[in-house]
Amino acid sequence: MSVLGLFALFAVLLLFRQxxxxxxxxxxxxxxxxxxxxxxxxxxxxxxxxxxxxxxxAIPMFIIAGALMSRGSIAERLIEIVRxxxxxxxxxxxxxxxxxxALFAAIxxxxxxxxxxxxxxxxxxxxxxxxxxxxxxxxVTSAGTLGIIIPPSIPLIIYGIVTETSIVDLFLAGIMPGxxxxxxxxxxxxxxxxxISRTPFKMARLLxxxxxxxxxxxxxxxxxxxxxSGHFSPTEAAAVAVGYAxxxxxxxxxxxxxxxxxxxxxxxxxMLGTLFPIVAVxxxxxxxxxxxxIPQDFATWLQGAVHSKIAFLLAVNIALLVIGCLIxxxxxxxxxxxxxxVAAQSFGIHPVHxxxxxxxxxxxxxxxxxVGLNLLVAMTAFRQRFREVCLSVVPFIAIxxxxxxxxxxxxxxxxxxxxx
Amino acid sequence: xxxxxRQLLRVEGAVAxxxxxxxxxxxxxxxxxREVFSxxxxxxxxxxxxxxxxxxxxxxxxxxxxxxxxxxSFADSFLPFKxxxxxxxxxxxxxxxxxxxxxxxxxxxxxxxxxxxxVIYIPLWLVQIIFPYAFATAALRHLIYFLVPExxxxxxxxx
Numbered sequence: 001m002s003v004l005g006l007f008a009l010f011a012v013l014l015l016f017r018q019x020x021x022x023x024x025x026x027x028x029x030x031x032x033x034x035x036x037x038x039x040x041x042x043x044x045x046x047x048x049x050x051x052x053x054x055x056x057x058a059i060p061m062f063i064i065a066g067a068l069m070s071r072g073s074i075a076e077r078l079i080e081i082v083r084x085x086x087x088x089x090x091x092x093x094x095x096x097x098x099x100x101x102a103l104f105a106a107i108x109x110x111x112x113x114x115x116x117x118x119x120x121x122x123x124x125x126x127x128x129x130x131x132x133x134x135x136x137x138x139x140v141t142s143a144g145t146l147g148i149i150i151p152p153s154i155p156l157i158i159y160g161i162v163t164e165t166s167i168v169d170l171f172l173a174g175i176m177p178g179x180x181x182x183x184x185x186x187x188x189x190x191x192x193x194x195x196i197s198r199t200p201f202k203m204a205r206l207l208x209x210x211x212x213x214x215x216x217x218x219x220x221x222x223x224x225x226x227x228x229s230g231h232f233s234p235t236e237a238a239a240v241a242v243g244y245a246x247x248x249x250x251x252x253x254x255x256x257x258x259x260x261x262x263x264x265x266x267x268x269x270x271m272l273g274t275l276f277p278i279v280a281v282x283x284x285x286x287x288x289x290x291x292x293x294i295p296q297d298f299a300t301w302l303q304g305a306v307h308s309k310i311a312f313l314l315a316v317n318i319a320l321l322v323i324g325c326l327i328x329x330x331x332x333x334x335x336x337x338x339x340x341x342v343a344a345q346s347f348g349i350h351p352v353h354x355x356x357x358x359x360x361x362x363x364x365x366x367x368x369x370x371v372g373l374n375l376l377v378a379m380t381a382f383r384q385r386f387r388e389v390c391l392s393v394v395p396f397i398a399i400x401x402x403x404x405x406x407x408x409x410x411x412x413x414x415x416x417x418x419x420x
Numbered sequence: 421x422x423x424x425x426r427q428l429l430r431v432e433g434a435v436a437x438x439x440x441x442x443x444x445x446x447x448x449x450x451x452x453x454r455e456v457f458s459x460x461x462x463x464x465x466x467x468x469x470x471x472x473x474x475x476x477x478x479x480x481x482x483x484x485x486x487x488x489x490x491x492x493s494f495a496d497s498f499l500p501f502k503x504x505x506x507x508x509x510x511x512x513x514x515x516x517x518x519x520x521x522x523x524x525x526x527x528x529x530x531x532x533x534x535x536x537x538x539v540i541y542i543p544l545w546l547v548q549i550i551f552p553y554a555f556a557t558a559a560l561r562h563l564i565y566f567l568v569p570e571x572x573x574x575x576x577x578x579x
Contacts, residue, residue, distance in 0.1 A: 015499050017508040019489035021480070022515050044519070044526040044551060051473050054465050060472055061444060232451050239447030239468075265437030265475075266482070273479020274489050 061238030091193030115144025282334030324365020
């Protein structure tokens with residue numbers, strides 16, 4: 001009866017066009033009333049406790065940094081360096097697109113930011129150079145997802161918070177799979193476009209690009225070097241990224257002013273106003289689940305139902321690929337990580353390795369309809385039909401699934417830097 | 421009414437941006453101070469967290485003001501009537517008002533127990549007060565949208 005009440009509440013709120021945050025808040029309040037200790041005030045307390053956490057600070061800071069770099073010229077200059085380096089290769093511009101996304105991902109931490117920043121420059125350039133619309137669209141939309149696996153990554157930060165896993169370890173573990181994905185997608189781009197005419201290599205262009213982009217190139221080095229050398233935490237790295245981007249864009253590139261910072265800040269506040277309460281409510285549900293012992297019960301049940309580690313990993317991959325089609329990355333991590341994490345540990349899977357598997361699965365979810373975020377962003381940014389965007393990413397999804405299998409069954413790829 | 425909503429959005433936006441600027445400035449200053457002078461700034465991390473909470477929770481009501489909250493729209497066709505939107509705003513106003521009530525209870529308890537922040541030791545209610553404020557203004561905005569539907573901005577967050 002109580003479960004029916006929950007579904008009824010959910011259905012009524014949905015029918016009366018309520019926002020995700022209100023649906024979540026109301027249903028969680030119901031859960032607290034019926035299965036918790038009957039006190040709605042605990043919901044507010046949980047929201048406060050989960051937000052009063054310095055690790056969460058990294059999320060707004062990386063979002064602000066990504067927005068500042070896209071609005072200014074850091075992204076543009078990074079892309080020019082990559083283009084000057086790779087355009088002489090067969091299918092070089094396609095390769096440059098993939099590489100630019102990987103490089104921008106290493107400073108922004110966000111997939112949509114990567115897609116918009118690189119896509120705005122590379123999508124028209126690819127079309128102008130004679131690449132097919134389908135490839136150009138597929139390349140920017142798919143490579144844009146590298147932002148969530150190449151560190152710093154917001155989904156990895158959220159996984160770390162929810163499962164209490166070291167974020168620095170997760171960042172280290174994301175390097176090899178991220179590079180592998182970049183390499184494989186890059187090789188595909190070269191092979192697929194090998195017949196398109198190349199641009200001759202010009203040393204003068206490369207030197208100019210390097211001179212203009214020196215300050216932009218230093219950012220990933222400072223950011224990742226600072227985190228891995230222990231000079232600052234991922235949260236502080238995010239603030240350093242904002243400070244550095246502001247400094248470079250205002251005083252060196254002279255592309256941004258105070259008004260831009262205000263717009264970016266307001267945009268970030270609005271974005272986080274929709275995201276933070278969802279994170280906080282999910283953490284409240286997680287606390288309730290933990291008190292009721294549900295993750296442990298699920299793990300015990302799963303161990304009885306699934307006997308081998310391989311079967312468990314395959315089942316998790318299939319389930320996450322399906323779930324990735326239906327809900328966004330952050331919600332999927334918040335809802336599933338606490339439950340699946342315990343089950344994965346009972347099968348002896350390393351928590352960091354499992355985090356990488358989850359994030360790659362959900363990275364693919366950014367490209368699968370109906371709610372693939374990158375599909376929606378690409379559709380809006382490049383004014384394309386949804387069907388066309390969906391078709392353009394099919395070969396890239398196939399490649400990413402192959403890499404996912406490799407990462408799943410070869411844990412050393414994720415644990416390489418941790419072990420060494 | 422429109423002018424009031426615009427002004428409210430402007431003020432909240434300015435406070436949220438200032439809070440982010442303080443957060444970022446403090447985190448940066450802390451790193452520089454630690455690396456250069458081998459000494460962290462007292463309370464910088466904690467104040468930065470509070471700044472982000474203020475900006476994040478204000479963002480909730482700013483998103484209501486810009487009609488930017490994510491909203492699942494796949495079930496819209498089951499009740500394809502114009503009045504559903506208005507009824508929805510009334511329901512949202514009631515829900516936010518209820519949340520505001522519990523947020524006031526939460527802050528009152530914090531005052532009663534004299535809860536204080538770690539490290540900087542300020543009363544927590546000074547920051548927690550942002551919860552009832554944000555829920556109250558979100559409720560007020562939805563109530564205005566219900567009474568004067570023309571004041572509601574176009575939806576920008578359909579999921």
